[in-house]
Amino acid sequence: MRRLNISFIAILLFIVTLNFSFVSGSTMYNGVNNATATFENMSYSDIYSSFAKGDIMRMTALAVIRGNGNGLYYPANNLKREEALAMILRLMGKEKDVQVAQNSASGGVPGVAGTTSSGTVDSWAQGVITVAKNTGLLSKQEQSLDFTKNATRQEIANWIAKGINLTPVYGKDAQYVYSYKDSSLFDADKLPYIEAAIESKIMSGYSNGYFGPNDYITREQMAAVLSRAFNVSYAMMGYTKDMGYVESVQKDSVNGGMRYTYEIKNDSGQDIALVSENSQSANYDFAVLKNGVAGLSSIITSGDRITYYTNGSNVVFAETESTSSSVLSGTIDAVWQGSFRLIDDSGNSYIIYYNNNTQLTMNSVDASISDLKYGETVKVTVSGSTATRIDVAYTDLSGNGQVNLGDRQDSGKITDIETNNSQVSITLDNGNTYTANVDMPVEGGSGSLSVGDLKVGEYIKLYFSSISSNTPDEVFLEGDYNKAVAVIRGTISGVSGFNPKIQLKDVQIYRQGQWNTSSDYSMYSIDGASVYLNGLKIPVSDISKYKGYDAYIMVEDHYGTDTATLVSIQNGFNMSYVGNISYDGNTLTVTLSDNRQVSVNDGTIILDDGLLVPKDQLSKVSQAYISFARGGGANFISILDTNAPSGYYYAFGEIDKVTSDSFTIGNTNDAYAINENEWEKIDDKTFYVGDKTYIIDNSGNTPIIVNYNDFINQKYGQNADSNIDLMKYGYVYIIAQKDKYDDNAYDAIAINIYTGYNFDIKSYDLISTDRVTKAVLSSINGNVLTLDNVMDWNGLNNNWELNTSLDSIDVTKAVIVKNNKVISVNDLKSGDSLYIVRDGASGIIVTVQQ
Missing domain, CATH: 2.40.50 (OB fold (Dihydrolipoamide Acetyltransferase, E2P))
Structure with missing residues (x-):
């Protein structure tokens, strides 16, 4: 009997394990007990013709707007000041404070309308006004307002900007408010916050060019404003926001009821499980808004792209993107995990998401999503912002192993370059490696370039005329693609707009081991940015939760727009170091000369020659500037190149002798050569000179190119009295390379003539500075x-x-x-x-x- 019981328990455990194996490695959020009440509150009967229908339901589901129990919202009614302040305080996460203040003001018993110590207010809103004063939402002058009267548009803009901690915009930086035809009607004391609200796209003017500062705001208009502000401030209410797509919906029988598990792959690549249950032992769910219709989680289906809001371990609300489809055509500009950027023929930029349900074809043949690469021409069927189908236009390879030049291409960011004699091996960020001759010309960029000039961090396109060859026929450098602009740091003050920009104050720019003040306030687009908090990747939408934290940002030029591409957020005390380093790629740590160790992570900005490079480049360098949090990881590393150029010989001295193919320095006066980066005295040295040697005379005010024959013919100069050689030129700088046929000789590449002959000064005095x-x-x-x-x-x-x-x-x-x-x-x-x-x-x- 005991053996039977053990077997039964084992089988039961197996079944339980089987039922819940899907959440292994997943983060699980259960619904809430009041989901049905929330759904009923969202279902107003008078909003279906309102332009803000979705905003009204969304703000109600998230407890910014409260229903009154009769199922009506009255969308067209004007909003009273006290009603507006109540909504804004909820947006700020202050509803509990309001309730406590209300009970204190009325003794827990509803009072009658009247006046407070300053201003008129309805009895229900006494706590609202008290908290609005205490939080600084109301200025001293505003505290005497009649709060039972209608709110104006400029009051709303001012209060919301203050409430969600937007950075006020002062002085010459304020531009939007003055673009309206009625800008003279703005109250001067409200201008900085109104400018911030407009700049953040929380509010805007009318299509006729007016803002209407003193116009009243309706309840439906307020819902739309609150919805936009919530995108910035949701963390103030304790919410976390994330996005992803529904991979599957699991249905399980439990305790006489049903449990639904919605498996999500979020935009950070994490596995998430949203769970609802209606059984004898539990009853929880979450409200959902899908295609303008309110419901509970049961209206979610596999393949939906959703935004979901959590509070602690509970999911409170989710909304799906519009299912309206469109077709976009263009070129893939960048590819990330779960998304890519498309540039259409008009230069418009789109961030498009993909998932396991996205169908991808190449010339109508099924392909893998891993075949999606930068530079490909595609036609994308989009539902909301998620690709349901991607068709890649790609020329078929011919049967004889040859294609027209350009039919086979590859492209990407260079992650490694190795040079072996005359061959260069180039590895791209897609893992493909190619070889080319070091002298192979490179198109694009500026000046005359060859493959040997390419650097890690640059973007290139490769063109082939053979199907299988790993040697390209043409190389094109995307000189202006993702061009590095600067590395900056500043204090996060928020995120603005639907095309989000990170807002920073006290902005500094890195230059040569120093952080120099750039501006008091700046905004940068974060379209497609990778964001890290203390080395861990977080969604872009979470940036607003870290106001007051320091952000280190790689800013690149994206088609004329300064864009933040890598954002590293930290909250520790920052330190810096300049000097020798050693890097351990196994432990991802940098050891400093004083034996301190600093960790390196995916959020570390690593810059080399002005280009963003991968971590393994640190193994090739010996010196760097490092900015890091005390006890934490590096947020920024600037590689300092300490290698002297190989193969060159630098010399300085007075010309003593010239032959038909050479000249000598150091016979009469001391000559010098650079050894380990310092001038060092040498014996006399002879250099071969040919018709390709570049010779320039800088002994006068204007540089003069010297003909090879004129330089050689110095040897015919004679002093009549002493019958000795008379040189026309005196001290020269020489850059040379070793002669191919004589290991003891050097060939002069260039000669920079510094003085004329008989220049009466010692050679060392000339180079001492x-x-x-x-x-x-x-x-x-x-x-x-x-x-x-x-x-x-x-x-x-x-x-x-x-x-x-x-x-x-x-x-x-x-x-x-x-x-x-x-x-x-x-x-x-x-x-x-x-x-x-x-x-x-x-x-x-x-x-x-x-």
Whole structure:
């Protein structure tokens, strides 16, 4: 009998495990006990012709609007001030405070209409006005208003902006309020908050160009305003908002009733279970709004895209997106987990979601959703904002292994580059690896580029004429795609609008190891941004919950709009470090020179040559600037390139001898060469010179190009009295490379003539003020280069140190070398790593590091 009981228990446990295996690894939210009452409250009988029908039901379900028990909302009626303040205080999560204040004011017994110590108010609203005063919602002047009178539009804008903590906009930054024809009617003391409400798209003017500051607001208009404000402030009521799609609906018999489990894959890739049950032991559900119709969870079906609101461990309300379908065509601009960005032929941008139910075809042949890639031309059938079908236009491959150039393509962000002799191996963010010759030309970008110039973090397109080859026939650099603008930090003050923008105050911009004040207030689009809180990914919609936290943001140029693409939020005390580092890719930690360790995570912004790069690039560097939370992870790392360009020989000295194919320095006066980033005295040195050697005379006020033959013919100059060689040119800077045939000789790539002959000064005195500097090119203006991450070599400490006082150099009299060839300033491009020999802010030799 005992064995039988054990077997029965085992079978029972197996059945229970089977029934609930779907929630393994899922986060579960149960419905609430009052869901049926909420549904009944939403079902007003007088709102079906109202433009704000959905907003009224939504705000009622979320307890911002309260019904009066008779099933009527009176949408067209004007709203009293006390009614408006009651709704706004609920939006602020202050309803409990109002109830406590009301009981205190009336002794728990309803009173009669009358006046408070200041202002007229109905008895039911005495607690409302008390809390509105105590929270600062009402100004001192407003406290004497008659609150039984109708509210005006400018009062609503002012109170809502204050209530949900929008940042007021002052001075020259206030523009929207002055764009209305009746701007003179705004109350001056309300302008900063009205501007914030308009800027956040919570309120707007009429189509005729007027705002109507003193017009009354109706109850249906207020519902629409509250609904938009709620998108920013829902966390104030204790709600969490998330979005996803319904993968399946599970139905189980339990305790004489039914349990429904709605399996959700949210936009962060997490598995969520929303549960309702109606049985002998439990009765909970949640209200739902679907296609303008209120109901309970039973109206949700598999494939629905929903927004759901939770409070603690309970789901309170969900709404589905509109099921109206449309067809969009364009090019895929970016692909993320669960969504992608589409750019249509008119340049419009759309964020479109996909899921396991999305059908994908390539030329009408079924394909996998993993085949969705940047650069593909697609036709998308969209329901709401979710793709139900994606058709990729792709040219069929021919049978002989060859295709027309461009028919086979690949594209993406470079995540790794390895160079082996003349071959470059390039890995894209889709995992594909290709090889190309280092000298292969690259189209796009600026200047003359080759594959050897490409960098990790850049976006490229590859074109092939062979089906199976991993060597492209053409490479195109998307020079303006996701171009890095800046790394900034600031304090989060909110999120505005339906095309959301993150609002920041006390904004600073990173430059050369320092955070410089940029503005008191800024907003950046977060369309498609990845957002992390202390290293953990969170939905974009959750940003507003972290007002007052610091955000570190990678800002990129998305088709002319400064857009936040990576947002790292932290709440710890911030610290910074500049110096040597070592990176452990297994533990994802950076060890500093003082043995402190800082963790690196997916939310860490890592910048190299102005490009956002993956974590494994840290294993290739020895110095960096790191910003991190004390006891926490790194929020921003700027890689400092400390490698000197290989293959170049830098020398300085006086020309002593010239032959038909060479010249020598260091016989008469000391000569010097750069060794480990410092000038070091050398013995006399001979350099071969040819007709491709670039020679420029900068001994005068204006640079003069010197002909090869004129330079060589110095050897025919003679001093009549002493019968010795008379050189035309004196001290020169030389950049050279080793001769292919003589290991002891060097071939001069360029010669920068610094003085004429008989220049009476010692050679060391000429170079004593020279500095060896590394930097990243930021921008070009004529012959002036604006620099970033400027580092000077410190010979005493034997390391590179950030120079925060130098941000540009003049290269009018400099020689610029790249790929062993002299180039013009116009051939440089933003992001180039430069190795510079300079005197003050004047460049002498500039080499581009590959």
